[in-house]
Amino acid sequence: MSEKPKFAMYWSGSCGGCEIAVLNIGEKILEVDARFEVAFWPVAVDAKVKDVEALPDGDILLTLWNGSIRNEENEHMAHLLRRKSKLLVAFGSCATEGCIPGLANLAPLGEIFETVYHTISTDNPQGIHPQPVTQVPEGEITIPALKDRVYTLSQVVDVDYYMPGCPPESHQIAAVLDLVFQVLEGKAQLPPKGSVIGAGGSTVCDECPRARNVKTIKAFRRIQEVAPADPALCLLEQGIPCNGPATRSGCDARCPRAGAQCIGCYGPAEGVIDYGARLMTAFASVIDATEPEEIERILDGIPDPAGQFYRFNLADSLFKAGAPAFKHNGH
Amino acid sequence: MERITIDPITRLEGHGKIDIFLDENGDVANSYFQIPELRGFERFCVGRPVEEMPLLTNRICGVCPEAHHMAAAKAADAVYHVDPPRTAKLLRELLYMAFYCTDHTTHFYALGGPDFIVGPDAPVAERNILGVVHKVGLEIGGKVIQMRKYGHKVVEMIGGRKVHPATAIPGGVTKILSEEERKEIEAMGRWAIDFALFSLQAFNDIVLSNKTYLDLILGDVYYHRTYSMGLVDENNKVNFYDGKVRVVDPDGKEFVKYEPKDYMNHIAEHVEPWTYLKFPYLKKVGWKGFVDGKDSGVYFATPLSRLNAADGMATPRAQEHYEKMYATLGGKPVHHRLAIHWARLIELLYAAEHWVELATDPEITSPHVHNKPTEIPTEGVGIVEAPRGTLTHHYWTDEKGLLTKVNLIVGTTNNYAPIQMSTNKAARALIKGGKVNEGLLNMIEMAFRAYDPCFGCATHSLPGQMPLEVTIHNASGEIMEVLKRD
Amino acid sequence: MSETFEPVIIGFTCNWCSYRAADLAGTARMKYAPNVRLIRLMCSGRLDPTFVMKALASGADGVLITGCHPGECHYIEQNYKALRRYLLLRRVLKGMGIEPERVKLVWASAAEGMKLAQEINTFVEEIRALGPLGWNRKLAGNGHKVEEPALEVAA
Numbered sequence: 001m002s003e004k005p006k007f008a009m010y011w012s013g014s015c016g017g018c019e020i021a022v023l024n025i026g027e028k029i030l031e032v033d034a035r036f037e038v039a040f041w042p043v044a045v046d047a048k049v050k051d052v053e054a055l056p057d058g059d060i061l062l063t064l065w066n067g068s069i070r071n072e073e074n075e076h077m078a079h080l081l082r083r084k085s086k087l088l089v090a091f092g093s094c095a096t097e098g099c100i101p102g103l104a105n106l107a108p109l110g111e112i113f114e115t116v117y118h119t120i121s122t123d124n125p126q127g128i129h130p131q132p133v134t135q136v137p138e139g140e141i142t143i144p145a146l147k148d149r150v151y152t153l154s155q156v157v158d159v160d161y162y163m164p165g166c167p168p169e170s171h172q173i174a175a176v177l178d179l180v181f182q183v184l185e186g187k188a189q190l191p192p193k194g195s196v197i198g199a200g201g202s203t204v205c206d207e208c209p210r211a212r213n214v215k216t217i218k219a220f221r222r223i224q225e226v227a228p229a230d231p232a233l234c235l236l237e238q239g240i241p242c243n244g245p246a247t248r249s250g251c252d253a254r255c256p257r258a259g260a261q262c263i264g265c266y267g268p269a270e271g272v273i274d275y276g277a278r279l280m281t282a283f284a285s286v287i288d289a290t291e292p293e294e295i296e297r298i299l300d301g302i303p304d305p306a307g308q309f310y311r312f313n314l315a316d317s318l319f320k321a322g323a324p325a326f327k328h329n330g331h
Numbered sequence: 332m333e334r335i336t337i338d339p340i341t342r343l344e345g346h347g348k349i350d351i352f353l354d355e356n357g358d359v360a361n362s363y364f365q366i367p368e369l370r371g372f373e374r375f376c377v378g379r380p381v382e383e384m385p386l387l388t389n390r391i392c393g394v395c396p397e398a399h400h401m402a403a404a405k406a407a408d409a410v411y412h413v414d415p416p417r418t419a420k421l422l423r424e425l426l427y428m429a430f431y432c433t434d435h436t437t438h439f440y441a442l443g444g445p446d447f448i449v450g451p452d453a454p455v456a457e458r459n460i461l462g463v464v465h466k467v468g469l470e471i472g473g474k475v476i477q478m479r480k481y482g483h484k485v486v487e488m489i490g491g492r493k494v495h496p497a498t499a500i501p502g503g504v505t506k507i508l509s510e511e512e513r514k515e516i517e518a519m520g521r522w523a524i525d526f527a528l529f530s531l532q533a534f535n536d537i538v539l540s541n542k543t544y545l546d547l548i549l550g551d552v553y554y555h556r557t558y559s560m561g562l563v564d565e566n567n568k569v570n571f572y573d574g575k576v577r578v579v580d581p582d583g584k585e586f587v588k589y590e591p592k593d594y595m596n597h598i599a600e601h602v603e604p605w606t607y608l609k610f611p612y613l614k615k616v617g618w619k620g621f622v623d624g625k626d627s628g629v630y631f632a633t634p635l636s637r638l639n640a641a642d643g644m645a646t647p648r649a650q651e652h653y654e655k656m657y658a659t660l661g662g663k664p665v666h667h668r669l670a671i672h673w674a675r676l677i678e679l680l681y682a683a684e685h686w687v688e689l690a691t692d693p694e695i696t697s698p699h700v701h702n703k704p705t706e707i708p709t710e711g712v713g714i715v716e717a718p719r720g721t722l723t724h725h726y727w728t729d730e731k732g733l734l735t736k737v738n739l740i741v742g743t744t745n746n747y748a749p750i751q752m753s754t755n756k757a758a759r760a761l762i763k764g765g766k767v768n769e770g771l772l773n774m775i776e777m778a779f780r781a782y783d784p785c786f787g788c789a790t791h792s793l794p795g796q797m798p799l800e801v802t803i804h805n806a807s808g809e810i811m812e813v814l815k816r817d
Numbered sequence: 818m819s820e821t822f823e824p825v826i827i828g829f830t831c832n833w834c835s836y837r838a839a840d841l842a843g844t845a846r847m848k849y850a851p852n853v854r855l856i857r858l859m860c861s862g863r864l865d866p867t868f869v870m871k872a873l874a875s876g877a878d879g880v881l882i883t884g885c886h887p888g889e890c891h892y893i894e895q896n897y898k899a900l901r902r903y904l905l906l907r908r909v910l911k912g913m914g915i916e917p918e919r920v921k922l923v924w925a926s927a928a929e930g931m932k933l934a935q936e937i938n939t940f941v942e943e944i945r946a947l948g949p950l951g952w953n954r955k956l957a958g959n960g961h962k963v964e965e966p967a968l969e970v971a972a
Contacts, residue, residue, distance in 0.1 A: 129604070
């Protein structure tokens with residue numbers, strides 16, 4: 001009797017949204033159940049780490065990994081699941097590019113520490129900070145130390161495929177699963193290793209139904225100053241900083257359809273080396289001014305440039321972090 | 332000392348590990364429920380524009396981003412001193428009710444419920460949503476999938492996306508609801524009411540009618556007498572979106588009712604070195620350790636505590652079931668932690684009924700969905716009830732509306748002390764003489780699953796590089812001295 | 818032996834004006850600091866912020882961008898694009914805790930060999946005062962050996 005191939009889904013420094021996106025494929029989850037044995041998926045099944053350790057190497061056919069590498073445990077699990085999996089997919093923005101929690105790379109780790117255990121509602125007169133190792137009367141308790149900054153999955157292990165999105169949209173997940181089922185039946189081939197899957201090759205602008213004209217931006221404005229925006233016209237043209245021009249397609253431009261600017265969760269478009277740099281180019285190209293003072297005035301309309309351009313992508317950008325993140329290195 | 336480790340905990344959102352220490356007789360000396368994850372929202376949101384907070388804080392949790400989206404929007408409204416138009420509030424709350432239905436459904440059928448539906452010591456491979464479908468059949472499995480589909484469809488229709496909605500901004504929302512969409516949402520809401528009633532019936536048939544399970548619920552293993560917290564409207568009825576925070580003592584008497592902006596006077600957070608998550612407690616009672624009772628500041632914030640803290644439900648059929656639950660369990664307040672599963676289904680019913688009320692409000696399709704902020708942004712607090720507990724977002728900004736400081740007390744964090752206590756008590760009661768098996772360990776995990784924890788939420792915070800620190804404990808585990816080297 | 822920090826600077830120069838100005842400085846034997854490696858672009862409007870970031874992230878301490886004076890662009894208006902990208906890029910660098918002064922935009926026409934030489938010398942001293950950026954070392958972490966970009970001293 002042939003055994004079903006094994007499937008795993010694991011979350012590291014993540015929010016669980018990718019798990020929900022997978023559950024949102026609806027009835028198709030039953031097909032996953034029919035074709036795979038779910039070997040490890042902490043949100044849904046009770047298999048433990050020791051069960052994974054006991055598997056032979058390469059025994060899990062497909063592992064969807066969501067979450068960034070934020071602490072030592074995340075890195076340990078990345079190496080473990082890499083060993084035990086034939087195919088490892090960096091699933092979702094945290095795994096592929098660090099995602100929003102990657103913004104922690106703009107600050108020194110020590111300062112972050114001082115914030116949390118001393119907030120206005122925290123009662124901590126002894127200034128206690130959680131430790132990787134604590135002696136309690138009964139023995140030793142260990143919690144994983146944090147790494148110096150947020151890393152992406154491919155920065156610590158070899159990755160086979162990348163699936164962008166925060167989270168990847170469910171119709172894309174369903175399409176990828178359909179491809180996997182076809183491959184299992186010998187009816188299709190896997191794309192080349194290292195490919196981006198479950199997304200388009202263009203930008204969000206291509207999927208956006210709003211009318212686009214030649215852009216001549218005289219001001220960038222905050223969405224609450226413009227609302228309600230003209231529902232038929234490009235948001236960027238209305239001065240709202242929309243990240244569509246540099247962001248990979250695949251999401252069907254859902255946010256702009258609903259009146260909200262694209263914030264870039266599908267990561268860089270095809271062929272882009274640094275997401276923020278490309279978005280800067282796009283915005284700069286459409287600003288309608290030639291005098292430095294006028295340009296600066298228009299740029300004042302983007303009050304948080306680092307966040308605007310690297311919201312999801314900082315950990316995977318050319319710089320990977322802001323300068324303060326390296327303070328403890330003595331640099 | 333011998334140690335048993337459950338790693339990772341499963342069928343919840345987030346990361347955790349439980350270390351159980353056994354003494355020389357093989358009985359439990361102590362157990363520690365550790366949270367190993369942190370990401371740092373309170374730090375890295377500093378410098379961001381406040382209108383992005385509904386989008387950034389979504390990523391605290393992808394299971395309940397809607398809760399963060401709403402709390403952040405309300406906090407941002409407060410920062411700008413702007414009151415959204417009624418239609419915007421209706422739309423936000425409608426999205427929120429649909430989300431509640433889908434979230435409580437996910438918990439009951441996929442996370443906590445399998446322990447009852449297939450059994451707490453059923454084989455590991457069956458103890459999950461797939462096992463539930465195998466056991467109860469595809470028809471019921473199909474209903475569960477349908478409810479989740481409907482709930483997320485409404486979130487998408489009002490919020491733009493199924494996960495991480497995008498349309499709440501300071502002053503209102505970005506999208507107007509069409510009549511066509513409204514009709515579809517109303518129809519889905521009516522279906523949801525039937526589904527909630529069905530789920531309550533299923534709970535009655537599968538859980539309450541099963542003596543073993545009823546004994547578990549009513550027994551002492553999963554029982555703690557603590558304060559209860561929940562948001563209530565002006566009639567002291569349960570409300571998830573707005574109102575005042577009400578806390579009742581272990582006997583059910585009102586202890587305090589406060590406005591969101593005053594949370595600081597009532598809640599403080601305690602720190603332990605063996606876990607990254609902090610332990611909130613009632614400031615005016617004080618932190619007395621992981622103990623029950625009126626003199627301990629420990630409180631819980633869950634569906635059950637919300638029902639304990641309120642005087643009733645605001646919709647008729649939910650009210651019937653509210654009365655039935657308390658009649659069955661011996662009156663208010665109820666402290667049997669496994670009854671949280673029951674209260675959760677009553678909330679599912681209320682959310683569905685209120686979904687239909689909102690979807691049939693004459694102003695829900697009005698085009699007036701935003702009031703422009705006109706005042707200088709300063710500081711604001713937004714509180715909603717996340718499915719897992721009272722969620723507080725507190726922002727301070729500069730005059731441009733960029734965040735200078737952030738404080739978050741998140742749903743599950745409220746419950747961290749009770750979760751530690753519940754798993755500890757269950758471990759002590761269930762493990763004797765060193766006899767342990769997989770099913771028993773799962774019954775210890777059941778103690779936390781009742782709270783529907785969301786540790787991604789709870790661990791938004793991020794500590795930094797850790798200087799060397801030595802803490803000296805006495806026999807009771809109290810910290811006597813802290814030695815540091817930076 | 819004293820270890821003066823010798824900045825490594827990448828200079829993106831536009832073909833039609835500043836590259837010719839650099840040529841002019843060379844043929845006229847105007848001395849300027851050897852720290853700048855010139856990379857020729859057909860137009861300053863070709864400058865993608867990616868180039869600047871790659872230079873800095875790979876170990877450069879500063880980036881100089883030169884283009885034709887406003888109104889004199891060989892391709893009419895593209896130097897304005899460079900200006901806008903440059904101003905935006907500086908804000909982003911500041912937000913990332915990197916001194917925006919490490920990137921500088923200078924206009925120079927083909928005839929301004931002397932001016933270009935002076936600008937280069939000035940910029941080298943400005944970067945020397947800021948100190949090394951050493952981003953490649955930062956990324957490699959404490960104690961890791963990294964290949965230092967070799968500094969060739971031109972005649």
